[in-house]
Amino acid sequence: MKIEPASDFEARVARHAALADPARLRIVDLLTLGDFSPTELQAELGMSSNLLAHHLKTLEDAGLATRHRSEADRRRSYLRLAAGALDGLVPGAVHGAQRVLFVCTRNSARSQLAAALWRQASTVPSVSAGTHPADRIAPGAVDAARRHGLHLPAVAPQSLDEVAGDADFVVTVCDNAHEELTGLAGIHWSVPDPLRLGTKDAFDAAFADIASRVTDLAPRITAA
Incomplete structure (x- = not known):
């Protein structure tokens, strides 16, 4: 019986583990709509900067989110949903x-x-x-x-x-x-x-x- 490679399975486990946290699931729900700076996410979630940084790192490490610098204010960065991050798991109409x-x-x-x-x-x-x-x-x-x-x-x-x-x-x-x-x-x-x-x-x-x-x-x- 053919099964998926161990690396793919581990990546899928990490993705599900990251999404199991309510705060991280809320962040991902927001990222399915558009891109957010950490400051905007902090205001949206009412969360401390340290805790938010932890959640964002977990999402990035799991391959669910990516980050890049703003073209306008280079001190600002934006988080976006990684390509294919939620294949088969996309939320419905909102x-x-x-x-x-x-x-x-x-x-x-x-x-x-x-x-x-x-x-x-x-x-x-x-x-x-x-x-x-x-x-x-x-x-x-x-x-x-x-x-x-x-x-x-x-x-x-x-x-x-x-x-x-x-x-x-x-x-x-x-x-x-x-x-x-x-x-x-x-x-x-x-x-x-x-x-x-x-x-x-x-x-x-x-x-x-x-x-x-x-x-x-x-x-x-x-x-x-």
Whole structure:
């Protein structure tokens, strides 16, 4: 009889052991929605920094979470769910929304791609906006969308102030926008800015990251 390798079995045991703690399970539930800094998790959970650090290390050691530096404030880091961490264990629907609003700084790449990808994945309407909108959608984003068979509408970037509604489910896809909008209700996806490098690979990586997150979140958002 063929059984899984011992290393795979041990990794699965470690993952289940990490999830057995109520606090760590709550952290993972939050990470299935978006990325959180340790400070944000501490505020959400009402937990001491030392205890939170212990739980985060356990989750990282078990391969459930990964950490990276903010592009905006390099002193800040964000935790995200590791790829494939919860295969077969993904939580069900958690939120009803009238519309999903994707936000980045310039509304020229990541938020535009996210809104377009969302329209393919969900019947819940989507829109995008920027805290400081650019004059036009980045050509690199348009090209990346075209390479992946996605159409970006020929519209000018929009200001968050003009677009946001009280009933929106907000998803920031930019560290700068998330950290600028402290206190705004919603979730955060810490997607690297493809415009920093401006290369085909950078835009394709951003597209793939957002597409994966949209695929994971769409089944969990129901129409209000």
